Amino acid sequence: MDAFCHTDGFPHPFEAHMIRMVADYELVTPAFIGGADNQTGFPELRVPSIKGALRFWWRALRWRQGISVAQLREQEARLFGSADSTIGRSRVSLALTGMTPSSGAKVSKRGAKVSELFDAAGARTTQQRRQPAPGLTYLGYGLVTAKDGKLERGCLRPPLAFQLSLMFDPRERQDAKALTEQLAQAMQALGLLGGLGARSRRGFGSVALRALRIDGENAWEAPKTPGELVKRIRALHGNDTRSSDSGPTPLPEWTALSARTRHLVLVGRPDAQDGTPTHLLEQLGQELVRFRSYGRNNKILGNETPERRFADDHHLFKDVLKGKRPQTHPRRAVFGLPHNYYSSSDRKGMQVQPRAHKLDRRGSPLLVHGHRCDQTPVLVLSFLPARFLPERRNKISVARHAVPLRPDEELWRPISEFLDRVRAPSRRDHLSITDAYEVPAP
Known part of the structure; x- marks a missing residue:
């Protein structure tokens, strides 16, 4: 059509x-x-x-x-x-x-299957297109049903x-x-x-x-090559009038490029059968599941064992279900709000969102962009830390209880750790990439 x-x-x-x-x-x-x-x-x-x-x-x-x-x-x-x-x-x-x-x-x-999204340029075989796409399903939360992988x-x-x-x-x-x-x-x-x-x-x-x-x-x-792409992204920063050698660079008041910004360029395989930005996005989504998910029945992505890096977030949720008042917010809240939890066994949930009146969302400071340099598929990951919530309205609601926002260094750490992870050579096969470049700091 x-x-x-x-x-x-x-x-x-x-x-x-x-x-x-x-x-x-x-x-x-x-x-x-x-x-x-x-x-x-x-x-x-x-x-x-x-x-x-x-x-x-x-x-x-x-x-x-x-x-x-x-x-x-x-x-x-x-x-x-x-x-x-x-x-x-x-x-x-x-x-x-x-x-x-x-x-x-x-x-x-x-109502179409999410795996249909791979069929843009003959990127997947018919058999592969019948298989689920858990990475795209995870990244497309709210647009794709988790149960059967259909488009909303x-x-x-x-x-x-x-x-x-x-x-x-x-x-x-x-x-x-x-x-x-x-x-x-x-x-x-x-x-x-x-x-x-x-x-x-x-x-x-x-x-x-x-x-x-x-x-x-x-x-x-x-840009015809990933190296040229890195230079073009670096050029966007230009001269930052707020940068200073005498002290820490201030955090932007709104989502913006600054001296604190990080960009990663993940380079895919142009000769691979699945060599498209959409395929790279699927692999990145799966990697984010590995990094963030606690798992169900000690499994993620079918039969993988979860790493449970954020077990404390899970325990906080379970404590709330037991009636305990939360004293802090889940560390994963930095990836964007609202951040919802649900226990199928208890049939109860927990919502994490901004506490302020008429403010119910906070977009993720981690932005993902698909690209192609000639025939090479690429993903660009941009981390744009900025004031997380407005001044004087910087409380987070955890199960309707107001808790203070974590300090900046602690708040941003999960995203920095994820970027360090995907940049590591040991993760290249999982991500279907050949290289990962970090754009030089402005």
Whole structure:
């Protein structure tokens, strides 16, 4: 079934003083993107989803410029628009172009087996496609049923090539260079580190940037090797005005690239039968299960024995079921909130979430991005530590009891340990990779 791609036109005509940027992107992992009619569950590639992702990466690149939260909000509103009548509409206009039914994307409908997601480019044999995909099921929690591995929502399957045209009004000539650089870097960050749709932080909906043109001139070309990819990611950091040799680098107030950021580039096998970013994502998901899961009946992933690195989290849950008041939160909460527990034997659960009013989520600071360098499949893991919860609202609710957030060094340790683990040569066969590069610190 061919994918439906929603193409939006520019809201106002092109004018001579406006700057036009055209980015060539490719969808490289399955994308769960809601369509204009959420009732149908039919996925679409839509401008609002892309604009939201660009805004996220624009914000992520602004911390290093030394601005405050208030300055960030003001600059974002003036560039991307605001409901405030004194600011008005967005200066940035987007349109999707260059898509045809032959562009290759297919749709997997709700109820399809998750293993169908491997069948994008003949990546799996028929027998293999009948087998479960526990890694994708784990990473796609909420999108894939754990019991039978079926999709809860329809998704777009790669590959899908598309063009994103962006026009913006610099208003003042002196703004043109700075704004062009900011928007170009946001488009690059989306295509090197990010994705679109639900569970994009877990590697779904990854889009790879292939080329970028500004006013008709080539401004950027895709890295052909993993080594070139490492350099492009490093270049995104630029000069961090907050870095200092005299003391610790401050933690960002919002999710952002900083001197504390870590990036890992995991290099797959291009000649393997399953040599796709989606296959690497499956292997990474299984590795995350090994790292995080306590297991059931002393088993994980079928017949593997669990490592039980977070047995203390399990014991905390069991103590809560016995009526004990929690004094701390599970260490795995750092991977994102809410974080739910359930005991099938007791038929009881425990929810871990932010304590603050009207704040029920905290996205994972570990972002996964699928990519291809020529024919080599790659995963990029980005750890972006930032203030975990807002100041004065930094309590976590564990079974409705408020507990303090762990200190930063202790809080972030599980993610650092996971990155160290997947970087180790001893894990390469488990991950189906040939190498792992750490992007040099900015």
